[in-house]
Amino acid sequence: MNKKQLWLNLKAYHFDNLVSPNLWEQVKEKFGGTDASTRAFADKIARKSGWANRFSLQAISEYKKFVYLGVVSDFNATPSKVIDKVWHEHLLFSRAYREFCTTVIQYDFDHHPELVPITDQTGTFNAQYLDTIKLYKTEFGVDPPSAVWSVPKFDKKAVPVVGYESQKKRSNVMYMEETPLCAYFDSSEISDQSNAFPEFNDFGGGSFGGAGASESWDFTDSSSGADSSSSVSSSDSGSSCSSGCSSSGGGD
Numbered sequence: 001m002n003k004k005q006l007w008l009n010l011k012a013y014h015f016d017n018l019v020s021p022n023l024w025e026q027v028k029e030k031f032g033g034t035d036a037s038t039r040a041f042a043d044k045i046a047r048k049s050g051w052a053n054r055f056s057l058q059a060i061s062e063y064k065k066f067v068y069l070g071v072v073s074d075f076n077a078t079p080s081k082v083i084d085k086v087w088h089e090h091l092l093f094s095r096a097y098r099e100f101c102t103t104v105i106q107y108d109f110d111h112h113p114e115l116v117p118i119t120d121q122t123g124t125f126n127a128q129y130l131d132t133i134k135l136y137k138t139e140f141g142v143d144p145p146s147a148v149w150s151v152p153k154f155d156k157k158a159v160p161v162v163g164y165e166s167q168k169k170r171s172n173v174m175y176m177e178e179t180p181l182c183a184y185f186d187s188s189e190i191s192d193q194s195n196a197f198p199e200f201n202d203f204g205g206g207s208f209g210g211a212g213a214s215e216s217w218d219f220t221d222s223s224s225g226a227d228s229s230s231s232v233s234s235s236d237s238g239s240s241c242s243s244g245c246s247s248s249g250g251g252d
Contacts, residue, residue: 123164141182
């Protein structure tokens, strides 16, 4: 499976396996239209996190991009605070998540949270977070939306910006191609990032704009850029996580 096929698999995945067969009719009736299962998942996250439903849908869209980056990267990708919340909620559906890893991404995308806030470990997560942002720009051809990506899981005021490197995966033989994903898709208005690559911004029943982040991603800007309904603040702190996975279930 190449990068393009991986992405198309992610785009085609609408969290249907989260819905029990006996609940399908109720879910369709409540959320209606297309992609009812994704909307149901977004509603659950919104209620639990205090987010607006639209922001929750955007977070799910960006979560799929993070999963893509976590699979194709040669290092252990690290999510933002918002994306980590979506990842946690997906993991709670343990059987569905295992099926997602087996059939959709064909990769053991394991979650390795920080056990103890040790400076060296958090510094490594910091480096991985910044490298994940950089890889996002390369693969998708746009800046990540700041509302979802600008707030890390850890306390950025307490973590050194330099002096640490991302932890390399033990094995990354699946995706050796250097061509970025955006090269497989056309963009008629590449100079206008709000319209660039709509292929990457159409999950959960609507486009959210693929870019708009003006941060340099060096932790010097304390503004999260999130809307007020998301309840995400750059002053929030917590344990960092990384994808930390390989085809053999490796990672520290």
